[in-house]
Amino acid sequence: MPDDPSRPISEEDRDTAVRRLQDAYSKGHISHEEMDELLQQALTAKTHGDLAASLASLPEEKADxxxxxxxxxxxxxxxxxxxxxxxxxxxxxxxxxxxxxxxxxxxxxxxxxxxxxxxxxxxxxxxxxxxxxxxxxxxxxxxxxxxxxxxxxxxxxxxxxxxxxxxxxxxxxxxx
Structure with missing residues (x-):
């Protein structure tokens, strides 16, 4: 995520966040209810700060x-x-x-x-x-x-x- 949390997000940022949430759900890191709630947050996020809040509870991504x-x-x-x-x-x-x-x-x-x-x-x-x-x-x-x-x-x-x-x-x- 960029240093400026007030910066608006792009569709690519939103798609990446949704994929991370789906991946966390498929690996059992979050429950179905958490997935629904966090997806809603990610899909309605306007800024990088909003998007970061929806991803904060996920485990860190491994660098490939x-x-x-x-x-x-x-x-x-x-x-x-x-x-x-x-x-x-x-x-x-x-x-x-x-x-x-x-x-x-x-x-x-x-x-x-x-x-x-x-x-x-x-x-x-x-x-x-x-x-x-x-x-x-x-x-x-x-x-x-x-x-x-x-x-x-x-x-x-x-x-x-x-x-x-x-x-x-x-x-x-x-x-x-």
């Missing part, structure tokens, strides 16, 4: 973070690999190729943090993914990404952040 690191060579993930909630990719000189087209994506939002020195990076996202590169800093060349509307609603949101030195990031949507 993985790091892939290589100084040189190639970092490649493709096929049916499980994508963590947060993926950090660190490289000094390696070429990076992440293909999420057939990957198992269990989270509605996936954060990919790139910490790359030199070399190119290519990320292929699912056809229905929404990509956000607002927090990616490039030193030498801008990233290449041509946004396209999702082919169907409900695809994952892929947020790419971090720093790229002397290389280029190319992002493309899978064809099928």
């Amino acid at each position: 973070t993985s790091t892939i690191a290589a100084f040189s060579g190639r970092i490649r993930r493709r096929g049916a690999w499980r994508v963590p909630r947060k993926l950090k990719v660190e490289s000094g000189l390696a070429k990076v190729d992440l293909n999420l087209a057939r990957a198992i994506i269990e989270h509605p939002v996936v954060d990919i943090e790139l910490q790359l020195g030199t070399g190119r990076a290519k990320i292929t996202v699912p056809r229905d993914a929404v990509v956000d590169v607002e927090n990616l800093r490039t030193v030498w060349k801008d990233s290449y990404y041509k946004p396209r509307p999702p082919s169907r609603p409900g695809g994952p949101k892929i947020r790419i952040s971090g720093t790229m030195g002397f290389g280029r990031l190319k992002i493309r949507h899978a064809r099928r």
